[in-house]
Amino acid sequence: MSLYQLQLCVYNYLRTLESVEPGSPVPTLSTSGYDLSEEEQRALKAGDVGAMYSMGIHPVIINGYC
Secondary structure, rough: OHHHHHHHHHHHHHHHHHHOOOOOOOOOOOOOOOOOHHHHHHHHOOOHHHHHHHHHOOOHHHHHOO
16 A cells, blocks of 8 residues: 555546536546555545545545545
8 A cells, every 4th residue: 555646646636626617527536557455446436535534645635535
């Protein structure tokens, strides 16, 4: 598990959301290109905030995700 890779994935997703035009569909979070375990990938794809928090993602990043 790499906490940095986990946080980077969510951070990059949040940056992607900044450029979404109002009324446009919201892109899905992609885990490709990140060195993540299967557990981390499942939590990210499912949007499991509790699991993300347990894995150690910084609360500010989780707040932005929520």
